[in-house]
Amino acid sequence: MSTTVTQQTAMDEAVRHIAGTYAPKGNYIGILMLASLFVEAWDYYSIAFVLTFIRQQFNPSPLLLGLSAAGVQAGAVLGALLGGWLTDKLGRRVMFMASIALFIVLAAMQAFVTSIEQLIVIRFVLGIPLGADVTTSYTYIMEYLPTGRREVMGNRWQVMYAAGQAVCAAVVALFLVSGMSHEWMWRVILGLGAVPAVIILIMRSELPETTIWLVRQGRFREAKATSRQIYGDSLDMLPDMDVTIRKPPLREFLSDLRQDPVRWRASIYSWISFLCCGGQFSTFGFYIPVIFMMVGVSSIIGTSLMTGLIWVIAGIAAWVGPAMLPRLGHRGVGIAGFSTVIVGLSIAAYALYTGHPFLLPLAAAIMMWGHIWAVTNPLTIATVVSRAEYRGVAGGLTYVFNKIAVFMGIFLFPSLFAMIGQANATTFVLVFPIVGLLAAIFIFREVYGFQLD
Numbered sequence: 001m002s003t004t005v006t007q008q009t010a011m012d013e014a015v016r017h018i019a020g021t022y023a024p025k026g027n028y029i030g031i032l033m034l035a036s037l038f039v040e041a042w043d044y045y046s047i048a049f050v051l052t053f054i055r056q057q058f059n060p061s062p063l064l065l066g067l068s069a070a071g072v073q074a075g076a077v078l079g080a081l082l083g084g085w086l087t088d089k090l091g092r093r094v095m096f097m098a099s100i101a102l103f104i105v106l107a108a109m110q111a112f113v114t115s116i117e118q119l120i121v122i123r124f125v126l127g128i129p130l131g132a133d134v135t136t137s138y139t140y141i142m143e144y145l146p147t148g149r150r151e152v153m154g155n156r157w158q159v160m161y162a163a164g165q166a167v168c169a170a171v172v173a174l175f176l177v178s179g180m181s182h183e184w185m186w187r188v189i190l191g192l193g194a195v196p197a198v199i200i201l202i203m204r205s206e207l208p209e210t211t212i213w214l215v216r217q218g219r220f221r222e223a224k225a226t227s228r229q230i231y232g233d234s235l236d237m238l239p240d241m242d243v244t245i246r247k248p249p250l251r252e253f254l255s256d257l258r259q260d261p262v263r264w265r266a267s268i269y270s271w272i273s274f275l276c277c278g279g280q281f282s283t284f285g286f287y288i289p290v291i292f293m294m295v296g297v298s299s300i301i302g303t304s305l306m307t308g309l310i311w312v313i314a315g316i317a318a319w320v321g322p323a324m325l326p327r328l329g330h331r332g333v334g335i336a337g338f339s340t341v342i343v344g345l346s347i348a349a350y351a352l353y354t355g356h357p358f359l360l361p362l363a364a365a366i367m368m369w370g371h372i373w374a375v376t377n378p379l380t381i382a383t384v385v386s387r388a389e390y391r392g393v394a395g396g397l398t399y400v401f402n403k404i405a406v407f408m409g410i411f412l413f414p415s416l417f418a419m420i421g422q423a424n425a426t427t428f429v430l431v432f433p434i435v436g437l438l439a440a441i442f443i444f445r446e447v448y449g450f451q452l453d
Helices: 005-019 026-058 062-090 092-112 116-144 151-153 156-176 184-190 195-202 211-215 218-231 252-258 261-287 288-292 298-323 325-354 357-375 378-384 387-420 422-429 431-442
Strands: none
Touching: 005 211, 005 218, 005 357, 026 062, 026 092, 026 116, 026 151, 026 184, 026 195, 026 288, 062 092, 062 116, 062 387, 092 116, 092 184, 092 195, 116 151, 116 211, 116 378, 116 387, 151 156, 151 298, 151 325, 151 378, 156 184, 156 298, 156 357, 184 195, 184 431, 211 218, 211 387, 261 288, 261 325, 261 357, 261 378, 261 387, 261 422, 261 431, 288 298, 288 357, 298 325, 298 357, 325 357, 325 422, 325 431, 357 431, 378 387, 387 422, 422 431
C-alpha cells in the first residue's frame, strides 16, 4: 500500500512525537553507542606508542611505517561514506552489529601479521568498520534521545575517546615496566582492541531498530512495536499496516540542506570544523609522545605516564564541554575550543623555539582541552540538522572531512618535521584552529535545540 497525504501527516506527527519523548533507557543507549569510540581511540592511539617497536621488528621504509599508522584512517574514509549510505538504506541495527563484529576479527588479526605490508592492509580494512560504526552510532543517538539531551550526549563522545587513550597509555606503561619484549608488546597492544569490542557487541545485541527509521521506511507495525518497547507508547496516530514510501535518491541530500540557510551553514561549519580538528590533532596531538621523547621531556615510561595524564585532563574537558552546551550553545563551545587550541599551540611553539621543553606538557594539556571542546560537536551538528532519510549520509560525509585530515596529518607531519623543524611545524599547525575559529564566528548560526524530524 502506497503512502497518502493523511499517512504522511501521521508519519510526521509520530516522528515529532518520538523526537520529543524521553526513553527510560535513552542515556544507556547513548553511552552504549559512544562506547565504540573507546575502541577506535585505543586503536588510533596505540599505534603511536608502538610504532618504534614495529620499526624494530620489520625495519620498513618511512613511507611504509607512515602507512601502517595512517592506513586505518584511509579505511575510515571509505567506511564513513559506505557505512552512512548503508545505515540509511539497510537500517541502523544491521550496520552497527556488522561493523563491530568485523572490527573484532580484524583487530585480532593485527597481532599475527608477519610483515609490514600485511599490517598495512589489515589496518586499512580495519578502518572501514570503524568509520561505519561511528556514523551509525550517531544516528542512534539522534533518534533515541529527545531534543536537547541528544546534543549533550552526542557531544560527549570525546569522553570515550579520552578514556580509550588514557587506558592505552597506562597499559603501555605497565607493559614497559613489566619488561615485556617489544615484539610481544606491539602485537598484544594492537590485538587487545578486540576485547572491549566483544563486550560492546554483546551489550548491543538486544537493542532494536530505531523507531524513527522504521516510521520513515513505512514499516509501521515494527515501529509501533519498538515504540511500545522503548517508550511505552503505541503511536496510535499510525495505522496498523505498512506502507510503501518513496526512497529519496542520494543526490537530493545536498539540495535538501540548501533549502534552509541555517541548516546549510551549520553543515558547512561541521565539515570545516571537523577538518580543522583532524588537522590540529593528527599533527601535534597525535605525535605528543614522539615530540616529548625527541626533545627530551622524559623517558619512554615517563612519556607514557605524562601522556596518560594529559588524556585524563582531556576526559575532564570532554565532560565539561557538553555540560556547558545549554549555556554557550554549539557556537560558543566551538569558539572557546579553537581559541584555547591557539593558546596551547602558541606556547608549544614558543617552548620549541626557545629550548624550554619543560613547557611542552603544559602546552599539550591546554591544546588538548581546547581540541576536545572544538571536536565535540561537528558530528552532532551535522546529524541534528539532517532529515532522518539522510542522517547516516550526513554523519558519514562529515566524518570523512575529519578522517582525510587525520590521514594526511599522521602520514605527512613527520616529513614536515624533518623539512622545516619542530618549532616551525608546530607553528604551521596553528592554521587549523585559526580557520576553525573564523568558521565558528562568521559561518555558523546556532542550532542548539534544533528539531527537524
